[in-house]
Amino acid sequence: MTKRTISFGYFSQQFVQSINDLCPTFYEEYDYEILNKNGNCSEEQMIEAFKKCEVFVGIRPITSAHLENAPNLKLIVTISVGYDHIDIEACKKKGIYVGYSPLHAVESTSDHALSLILATARQLYKGNKYIQDGRWTKINYEICLGRNLAKKTVGFIGFGKIGQCLAKKLYFGWGAKVLYHCTADKNIENYEFVGDVNDLFARCQIITVHLPYNKKTHHYINKEQFNKIQLDNFGKGIIFVNTSRGPIVDENALVEALNVGKVWGAGLDVFENEPKIHTGLVENENCFLTPHIGGSTIEGRYILMESILSNIKGYFKSGRPKYLVEELN
Structure with missing residues (x-):
C-alpha cells in the first residue's frame, strides 16, 4: 500500500522526539520529509513541498498563491492555537482542511x-x-x-x-x-x-x-x-x-x-x-x-504534539482532522 506523504515545514529535535514518544510507529507508517533541519522551512522549500505532499505541518504564512500549485494537498496542520497566518477562505475554496491545536496553550x-x-x-x-x-x-x-x-x-x-x-x-x-x-x-x-x-x-x-x-x-x-x-x-x-x-x-x-x-x-x-x-x-x-513564549512549556509541547498527531491520524482515518478550524466545520 502506498504511504501517505507528509511534509514537515518545521523541525527541532524535541519536536521529532515528542512524536516518536507518543507514537513509536509514526515514522514507519507514513512517507514523510523534513524540509529544514534548522528550524522553520524557507518559502521556496514550502512551495516545492506543496507540489507533492498530501499533508503539510508547519507554522509558515500560507496564502492563496501558495495553494495554486498544490494538486495533492488535502490537510494543513498548524503548530499553534492561532491560524491567522493561513488564508482559510482560500483553503475552503480548494477543499483543504486546516487542523490546529486548541488546547496546548x-x-x-x-x-x-x-x-x-x-x-x-x-x-x-x-x-x-x-x-x-x-x-x-x-x-x-x-x-x-x-x-x-x-x-x-x-x-x-x-x-x-x-x-x-x-x-x-x-x-x-x-x-x-x-x-x-x-x-x-x-x-x-x-x-x-x-x-x-x-x-x-x-x-x-x-x-x-x-x-x-x-x-x-x-x-x-x-x-x-x-x-x-x-x-x-x-x-x-x-x-x-x-x-x-x-x-x-x-x-x-x-x-x-x-x-x-x-x-x-x-x-x-x-x-x-x-x-x-x-x-x-x-x-x-x-x-x-517577552518574545512570544506564552505557550512554551514542556507540558504544553507534548499536548501540542498530541494535537498534531490527532489531526493527521484523524484525517487519514476519517477524512477530517480531529481539531478542524471553526470556519471549515
Missing part, C-alpha cells in the same frame, strides 16, 4: 499572562535590572514601588478557554472582580459580561487581551479605548497585558497611553510587527516584554 498562556500581570504590578523587571547593573548598594523601597493585585477589577477582552482559565486563577486566587467583553454573554457565574469594550476600559484597573486575530480584530484596541481609562485613587493608570496577537493593539496608541500615564505598566508577549518591536515599547521602563 491554555494553562501555559494563562500562566504567562498571570506572570506578566504580577511582574508588571510589582515591577520585577526593574528590580532585576537594578541588581544586574550593579546599582543596588543600599535598601531603597522606592526603587520598585509596585501595586497590590488583590481585589482588583480585571477586564478580559476575549473570553475563550485561555481567558476563562486565567479568570479562575485571578478570581479564586486574588479575589479579583472579573469583567469580560466578547461577542456574546456566556452567562458564567461570578463573572460580569460587558457589551461595550470602552466601558471595560473605563471600569478596570487591569486589562488582559485574549482575542483571536482576524480582519475584524485588527487594531480592535486603539486610542479610543485607551482614552476611556480612569485613573485610580492614587492617580495611576491601568496595567495592560497582551498574550494573544500583536496586531489586535494599535501600538502607537499604546505607547501614547504609556507616555501620558493612562497605562501605568504593560506586560506584552506579542507585538504588531514581531520580531520587530516598537521602540516606544522597548525604551519605556514601564514595559515588561
Whole structure:
C-alpha cells in the first residue's frame, strides 16, 4: 500500500522526539520529509513541498498563491492555537482542511499572562535590572514601588478557554472582580459580561487581551479605548497585558497611553510587527516584554504534539482532522 506523504515545514529535535514518544510507529507508517533541519522551512522549500505532499505541518504564512500549485494537498496542520497566518477562505475554496491545536496553550498562556500581570504590578523587571547593573548598594523601597493585585477589577477582552482559565486563577486566587467583553454573554457565574469594550476600559484597573486575530480584530484596541481609562485613587493608570496577537493593539496608541500615564505598566508577549518591536515599547521602563513564549512549556509541547498527531491520524482515518478550524466545520 502506498504511504501517505507528509511534509514537515518545521523541525527541532524535541519536536521529532515528542512524536516518536507518543507514537513509536509514526515514522514507519507514513512517507514523510523534513524540509529544514534548522528550524522553520524557507518559502521556496514550502512551495516545492506543496507540489507533492498530501499533508503539510508547519507554522509558515500560507496564502492563496501558495495553494495554486498544490494538486495533492488535502490537510494543513498548524503548530499553534492561532491560524491567522493561513488564508482559510482560500483553503475552503480548494477543499483543504486546516487542523490546529486548541488546547496546548491554555494553562501555559494563562500562566504567562498571570506572570506578566504580577511582574508588571510589582515591577520585577526593574528590580532585576537594578541588581544586574550593579546599582543596588543600599535598601531603597522606592526603587520598585509596585501595586497590590488583590481585589482588583480585571477586564478580559476575549473570553475563550485561555481567558476563562486565567479568570479562575485571578478570581479564586486574588479575589479579583472579573469583567469580560466578547461577542456574546456566556452567562458564567461570578463573572460580569460587558457589551461595550470602552466601558471595560473605563471600569478596570487591569486589562488582559485574549482575542483571536482576524480582519475584524485588527487594531480592535486603539486610542479610543485607551482614552476611556480612569485613573485610580492614587492617580495611576491601568496595567495592560497582551498574550494573544500583536496586531489586535494599535501600538502607537499604546505607547501614547504609556507616555501620558493612562497605562501605568504593560506586560506584552506579542507585538504588531514581531520580531520587530516598537521602540516606544522597548525604551519605556514601564514595559515588561517577552518574545512570544506564552505557550512554551514542556507540558504544553507534548499536548501540542498530541494535537498534531490527532489531526493527521484523524484525517487519514476519517477524512477530517480531529481539531478542524471553526470556519471549515
